[in-house]
Amino acid sequence: MDATQSGAQDVGKRHHILTRIWHWLNAIFATILLMSGLMIFNAHPQLYWGEFGARGDYAWLQIDDTRTTGFVRIGSARVETTGVLGLSLDSKDKVRRVAFPGWATIPTHYSLAAARRWHFAFAWLFALGLTAFMLGSLVNGHIRKGLHVRRAEWSVANIWKDIKNHTQLRFDQAHGTYNILQKLTYIGLIFVVLPTMILTGITMSPAMNAAWPWLLDLFGGRQSARSLHFIAATMLALFVVVHLLMVLLSGPIKGVRSMITGRHAATSEPGQVGERP
Incomplete structure (x- = not known):
């Protein structure tokens, strides 16, 4: 053996x-x-194709908020992401209107x-x-x-x-x-x-x-x-x-x-x- x-x-x-x-x-x-x-x-927080980018209308990807809800848009598809992406709360429960929350970024x-x-x-x-x-x-x-x-x-x-x-x-x-x-x-x-x-x-x-x-x-x-x-x-x-x-x-x-x-x-x-x- x-x-x-x-x-x-x-x-x-x-x-x-x-x-x-x-x-x-x-x-x-x-x-x-x-x-x-x-x-x-x-x-x-928007991505484009080509040489220039300006407005969200032309972006193929957008992570943003409507002041009350956060969302991610890829092409014509849009998903609400409040509390995670686009709009979230910090450690003091203060609303942060950013694509990615502070715990995921440096600084x-x-x-x-x-x-x-x-x-x-x-x-x-x-x-x-x-x-x-x-x-x-x-x-x-x-x-x-x-x-x-x-x-x-x-x-x-x-x-x-x-x-x-x-x-x-x-x-x-x-x-x-x-x-x-x-x-x-x-x-x-x-x-x-x-x-x-x-x-x-x-x-x-x-x-x-x-x-x-x-x-x-x-x-x-x-x-x-x-x-x-x-x-x-x-x-x-x-x-x-x-x-x-x-x-x-x-x-x-x-x-x-x-x-x-x-x-x-x-x-x-x-x-x-x-x-x-």
């Missing part, structure tokens, strides 16, 4: 130190960027100047961290070993199997590798969502427009870049929510420990699929 059949623990290397450092720094940077970004959005009180300072400072740290991680991952083989999608993984049967495992909260961790759904998610996040956030953020800077005017053409104007920046940030926030949910469902202690120590201990039982965030 081998170790797997007997239910013995299989301890192996899980995360490279570069990945672990980038993960925890990103947790800090992304939180500050999101909260300061929401305060910046509060200054003009908690309205200050566009302070929010911009927080956002710009950590945006550069975030961008430099992503660049260092991508270059380091090419050198240490993390991308090739961890995120490379093999030809056999593209089969419909394999993808459907992973979908069923996730819906049944069964996460394969036998060999410390990512499954096809996780690989596609991380590839999309690292190589599409995060670069889009960085480039659209740069596009909204007048100084960078002067240096790299082609960015405005690439994204279809400053307002389009702002919309894409907001959409990419929303996708990142949704990823974080799902990621934390998966960690909780698959064993938070083991998940956090492996991201701190870089080692992973899994117990495999006959006929069972192991847990892994």
Whole structure:
């Protein structure tokens, strides 16, 4: 009877130190960027397409209030969000007419100047961290070993199997590798969502427009870049929510420990699929 059949623990290397450092720094940077970004959005809680934006009539997304109720409008669809978005109460039960409430923003009180300072400072740290991680991952083989999608993984049967495992909260961790759904998610996040956030953020800077005017053409104007920046940030926030949910469902202690120590201990039982965030 081998170790797997007997239910013995299989301890192996899980995360490279570069990945672990980038993960925890990103947790800090992304939180500050999101909260300061929401305060910046509060200054003009409407999004447009194209080069210019002015009135709410032309906005594809609007978070506002009618003095008595808060609402979110996307296109022609409108939902009342009083108490959450558009109009809410602060800690002293005072009505606040802002898109996002103070507990979700940095700073908690309205200050566009302070929010911009927080956002710009950590945006550069975030961008430099992503660049260092991508270059380091090419050198240490993390991308090739961890995120490379093999030809056999593209089969419909394999993808459907992973979908069923996730819906049944069964996460394969036998060999410390990512499954096809996780690989596609991380590839999309690292190589599409995060670069889009960085480039659209740069596009909204007048100084960078002067240096790299082609960015405005690439994204279809400053307002389009702002919309894409907001959409990419929303996708990142949704990823974080799902990621934390998966960690909780698959064993938070083991998940956090492996991201701190870089080692992973899994117990495999006959006929069972192991847990892994």
